[in-house]
Amino acid sequence: MPTSRPKHASVLPPxxxxxxxxxxxxPPLMPGGSKRDWMDQTTQRFAYRCTPMTVANASGWExxxxxxxxxxxxxxxxxxxxxxxxxxxxxxxxxxxxSHFGHGVLTFHPGWLFRxxxxxxxxxxxxxxxxxxxxxxxxxxVETDWLPFTFTMNWRxxxxxxxxxxxxxxxxxxxxxxxxxxxxxxxxxxxxxxxxGLAADYRRWQDSRSDFNxxxxxxxxxxxxxxxQRDYVRADGATGPTTHITKRKLQVPSPRTG
Numbered sequence: 001m002p003t004s005r006p007k008h009a010s011v012l013p014p015x016x017x018x019x020x021x022x023x024x025x026x027p028p029l030m031p032g033g034s035k036r037d038w039m040d041q042t043t044q045r046f047a048y049r050c051t052p053m054t055v056a057n058a059s060g061w062e063x064x065x066x067x068x069x070x071x072x073x074x075x076x077x078x079x080x081x082x083x084x085x086x087x088x089x090x091x092x093x094x095x096x097x098x099s100h101f102g103h104g105v106l107t108f109h110p111g112w113l114f115r116x117x118x119x120x121x122x123x124x125x126x127x128x129x130x131x132x133x134x135x136x137x138x139x140x141x142v143e144t145d146w147l148p149f150t151f152t153m154n155w156r157x158x159x160x161x162x163x164x165x166x167x168x169x170x171x172x173x174x175x176x177x178x179x180x181x182x183x184x185x186x187x188x189x190x191x192x193x194x195x196x197g198l199a200a201d202y203r204r205w206q207d208s209r210s211d212f213n214x215x216x217x218x219x220x221x222x223x224x225x226x227x228x229q230r231d232y233v234r235a236d237g238a239t240g241p242t243t244h245i246t247k248r249k250l251q252v253p254s255p256r257t258g
Contacts, residue, residue, distance in 0.1 A: 015176060018115040019253050022150060025095055026111030027063045031250035032173060034058045036129055056128045058248040060175035063110050063153070067092060068167040071135075073104045075160035082106060082157075104157035106135065108171050109150075116144040119180025124153055127170040134163045141179060 019029060034054040039047035048054055069086035082099035084106075086092065100107045114122055122144045126137025138154045153172040157163070165171060192199045 015117045015120045016115075017176065020113040020115070021111065022113050023095065023109070023111035025066070025092070027066050027096065027171075028168075029112060029253050030062050030064060031252060032058045032060050032062050032127065032170070034247070038131060039129075053129055055248050058250065059128075060123075060173045061250060061253075062127060062170035063108075063112070063172040063174070065165045065167055065169050065171055066096070068165065069093065069097065070162055070164045071097070071106055072162040073106075073157040073160050075104070077103050100152070101154070104160075105138070106155045106157070108153040108155075110153060110172060111150075113148075113150045114142075114144045114174070115147075116176065118145050119178055120145055121177050121179040123175045123177050124151060125173050125175070126155070127173045130170075132163065134158055134161050141177065143179070145180075 034048075034057045036047075036057065039045065039054075042048075067086055067088035069084055069088065071082060071084045074081050074083075079099040079102045081102070081104070084093050084097050084099075095111075096109055098107050098109070099105070110124075116122065122142045123139065124142055125139040126132070135155050135157050138156055140151065140154075142151050155171070192202060
């Protein structure tokens with residue numbers, strides 16, 4: 001009788017993440033969530049069957065807009081080419097959003113200073129798998145293991161026009177990355193035949209997938225009832241790694257104690 005796999009066991013000790021509020025009205029900092037509006041709207045919520053995508057959605061912390069606003073770009077290169085509108089008022093707008101770089105770039109002030117252990121950094125980007133018409137998030141790796149000041153989060157308009165950020169919408173997604181070891185990583189290219197065990201596993205999966213898709217096209221009752229294969233979700237059953245996860249829920253920032 002196969003034994004059940006233990007719950008997720010980390011192979012790395014968790015690094016620290018210290019979050020210092022540098023503005024009294026700093027935007028809310030919360031764990032990312034797995035849900036997306038467009039994923040909810042797919043047939044039978046089909047998009048959520050992609051476990052790597054849903055886990056990616058929640059693999060970081062979000063900085064969220066404390067109020068709703070509209071921003072408009074007239075297509076010009078100057079900083080005056082972007083105008084921001086909000087019922088929150090001019091003072092609140094200027095604390096959070098500014099046109100600083102020109103060329104259609106909208107800049108957010110995070111209001112937080114982050115510190116990580118040596119070799120760890122934060123990637124600041126837009127929330128994963130979010131499509132926003134008219135504007136796209138720019139991405140940066142921030143060396144928070146030494147940085148004594150904050151950074152900015154930037155979005156660039158893709159065309160002249162007006163866009164909107166809703167209250168509580170994420171404008172920045174922060175993910176930890178061990179940047180200190182990346183330069184030492186040496187990718188090695190192999191032929192699949194070099195690893196006979198892996199090649200056999202791959203062929204088994206390939207044959208199983210081809211057979212399932214064929215039966216699905218033929219409206220085979222068992223295949224239709226199953227709907228989709230769950231090889232990734234199951235992680236090869238009881239033999240899968242203990243590090244495999246299908247959901248992620250990060251910790252809410254807590255006050256320092258002691």
